[in-house]
Amino acid sequence: MTVVSRKLTSVGLAAVLSAASVAAMADVMVGGAAMLPSKDIIDNAVNSKDHTTLVAAVKAAGLVDTLKGPGPFTVFAPTNAAFAALPAGTVDALLKPENKAMLTNVLTYHVVAGQWDAAAVRKMIMDGKGSAMIKTVSGGTLTAKSAGGKVVLTDEKGGAATVTIADVVQSNGVIHVIDKVLLPK
Template identity: 80%
Template sequence: MQTKHKLASIALSVAMGTVMSLTAVSAFAQVMVGGAPMLASKDIIDNAVNSKDHTTLVAAVKAAGLVDTLKGPGPFTVFAPTNAAFAALPPGTVDTLLKPENKGMLTGILTYHVVAGKMDAAAIGKAIAEGKGTATLKTVEGGTLTAKMVGGKVMVTDAKGGAATVTIPDVYQSNGVIHVVDKVLLPK
């Protein structure tokens, strides 16, 4: 009789673990950004084009010729500025950057928002803890970003001292993770 109870207990534990795992997977699929669900089964570009909050970023990625790169296998960690973040730049900046003759500068700014590898909030938090309060993240552009915790949120500081707050962390993609940020980060 005791064996039956143990087996029933084990079966219940396995069933509960399966339900919890399915709930976690479902939670990944239900992250909403810009009014659209961000599906972990889609790549960075396929998700970003659906976000109403990232139309400027998508236009910039297209103008810079980075679509194929960000659809690639990665993995990538992208700090994705919102439309409001781009709008906060000095007037005319975005229009100037989108001109074909400024493709190199635009590419540099966009790749400065990308870190090779998949660093979710837990990995960034661990790096911050190991760095005794700050973590240095090497960008694909070649520069660095500095991450730290401020008020329970990750803040990322660029080479010019500008700081962006991660407003939506851990938007998982098939080829990495996006962290939505409220400012455009600028390299040297």
């Protein structure tokens, strides 16, 4: 298994992707809104109708300034449907001020230092002979595998999320939309 510890800079990203691929990413639509590579993670996320719960959680955790920072960050962004699939009351409980530390831990478990596009993640999986261990900003680990041509992330509790939209390039990183909320230990 490969452990992610290096950063892929924007210069490295350009080497991995062709100019046509980068240009095509500018037209990525998420939640009915164009995701512009000139905007940061927060400025794009607030426009996605599919990520209102994530944006509310990021605000409640006080992570807006961090995710507007220079990064680069790779964010595995759960949709509203992913949050809705959690047990009843989970999101409301996490958004309470007294649970800010727990919420922060859950959110930073979806963030990886560096800019990891889908090609780089797939290469790590290949290099790891079918799986790659990815360290998150929270200090936890995600396991990445390929299934049916898609990247599947497994959390430390055994829950799995599939990347449904990859390579949403931001000025300070990249977002990969996922269909489940990943949970740390």
